[in-house]
Amino acid sequence: MAKYKAGIIGCGRVAGLLEHDKLRGHPCTHAGAYTAVDKTEIVAGCDINEDRLRQFGEEWGVNALYKDYRKMLEQEDLDIVSIATWGDTHAEITIAAAEAGVAGIICEKPIALSLIEADKMIETVERCNTRLVINHERRWSSNYHKARELIEEGEIGELKLINANTLGGGYGCVWNRDSSPVMLEDYTLVRDGTHLMDMLTFFAGEPDWAVGFVEMERWDEGVFVPDVAHGIIHFESGVMASVEASGGRGYFNFELDIQGTRGRILIGNEALAMWKTDVSPRYEGFWELAERPFPAPEEQRNIFVGGVEDVIKCIETGKESISNGNEARLALEMIMGIYESARQCGAKVEIPLTVRSSPIKTIVNTFGPPKETRFL
Ligand SMILES: NC(=O)c1ccc[n+]([C@@H]2O[C@H](COP(=O)([O-])OP(=O)(O)OC[C@H]3O[C@@H](n4cnc5c(N)ncnc54)[C@H](O)[C@@H]3O)[C@@H](O)[C@H]2O)c1
Known part of the structure; x- marks a missing residue:
């Protein structure tokens, strides 16, 4: 059987x-998965960068190389x-690829840097049947998937709250005082x-409102990191999420603490644990959480291979991906919801947002180059 012909645009790290990286599980890139x-x-x-393009050609045995x-x-x-x-190029390239007649596209996250762009991408792939x-x-x-299955089966009772964070450091938005943000x-x-x-929508479904707080952090002379964001997201299911996405840490952490009426699941880059309610060994008449082994999934799939297999399945069946444009746009709605709320000094904003342009740009335009400015 003839193979599906894949082209990769952008030949950098994730390509x-x-x-x-010897420590990672492999494949961990697009080229590795194909x-x-x-x-x-x-x-x-x-790639627009000739050295990267040459290296990509050599390492993956590809002769058709384009700038x-x-x-x-x-x-x-x-x-x-x-x-x-x-x-900042995902929208324009996705639109061009769909209009060129490509059957399937795997686009890196975030889907885009504004909801206007995401809307255009989704409209175009629908029109072009991509x-x-x-x-x-x-x-x-x-x-x-196992965690979601356990929640759906009621293993932790009714889902109530997700405490979620992604924390890092050393690579916030590099922002020159004299110019626009280099990369939102x-x-x-x-x-x-x-x-x-x-992952919040994966577990809790569709969001319906958000509240946000954003802090601009001074990082170094002439360079700012507007890199602390706290948010509360409410979902149509009644579930609440409390979110922190911040730089300023000397480590990377990514986790979701998923709390139900009768238990809790902690899942993240390092974490995988489950607790269920049990009679307290400390106080009479009380119930507490007791750790239980997290049940092993039937198989461990490679996530990058999963993406390629998914796009093939979608091309062959005409069905939408589990990670399609609409799902990814919801993630962007929540991000923009937090920024939009911060722009409005902590107002509750409905999702989907009525403002489709990026509130991040508005924050910058309203307040000018940041000077240890705080937004609430
Ligand atoms: N899913 C993940 O886990 C994951 C991991 C890393 C990066 N990413 C995402 O992947 C994207 C790339 O990140 P990276 O870390 O590989 O960056 P990178 O800088 O290593 O690679 C990006 C490459 O794209 C090239 N490029 C930029 N504009 C181009 C254009 N118009 N035409 C052709 N080539 C162009 C650059 O020259 C560069 O070589 C980002 O959106 C990032 O958020 C996702």
Whole structure:
């Protein structure tokens, strides 16, 4: 059987270079996953950076190399395109790939940097009948699926609250006082927060309102990190989420503490644990949480392979991905909801937002270059 022909746009870390990291599970990149899946082959690569492009060609045995993605889309008869460029280009490249007739797209997260862009992407892939998969890769994680299965089976009672955080440091938004933000995507709430928000909808369903607090942190002379965001998200299901996405930490942490009426599941990059209610060994007439082994999933799937297999399945069946554009846009709605609420000094904002332009830009335009400014 002929293989699906894949082209990769943006030949950086997540496209292929992360395979050099010996500590990670492999494959952990787009190129690695296309190589691992029998039904796909990489036939073309594109990057504006010539060194990266050359290295990509050498490492993955790809000869058709382009500096201009439009030329690549024109000259190669691609079935699947991966978009592994920076977030500010995801919309324009997704739209071009769909309009070029590509059957499936795997686009990196975040879906886009504004809801206007995300709306256009979704409208275009629907019009062009293209299957769009956003690489929120926990959607293909066996552990996250097991956690959701346990919740659906009532193992922790009725879902009430999710305390979620993504914490990091050292790579917040680099912001020159004299210029616009270099990359909005580098805010912790956008960069890693999009994964966190996506997992909130995975467990709690559709959000309906948000409240946010954003803090601008001074990082270094001439450079600012507007990198502390706290939010409360309410879901149609009645579930609440409390979210922190912040820099300023000397470590990386990503976790969701999922609390039900009769138990709790902790899941994250390092965490996987479960507690259920039990009679207290300390106080008569009380119930407490007692740790129970987290049941092992039937199989452990590779999450990057999961994304490629998903796009193939979507192309073959015409069905939408578990990580489609609409799902990813919900994550962006929550991120923008937190920023929009912060812009309105902590007002409760309805989701979907009526304001489709980015409130981050408005915050910058309203207050000018930040000077240890706080927003509440
Ligand atoms: N899903 C994940 O776990 C995960 C992990 C890392 C990065 N990402 C996302 O992947 C994207 C890329 O991140 P990265 O860390 O690989 O960045 P990177 O800087 O290592 O790679 C991006 C590459 O895209 C190229 N590029 C930029 N604009 C281009 C254009 N118009 N045409 C062709 N090439 C272009 C750059 O030259 C660069 O080589 C980001 O959106 C990031 O958020 C996702």
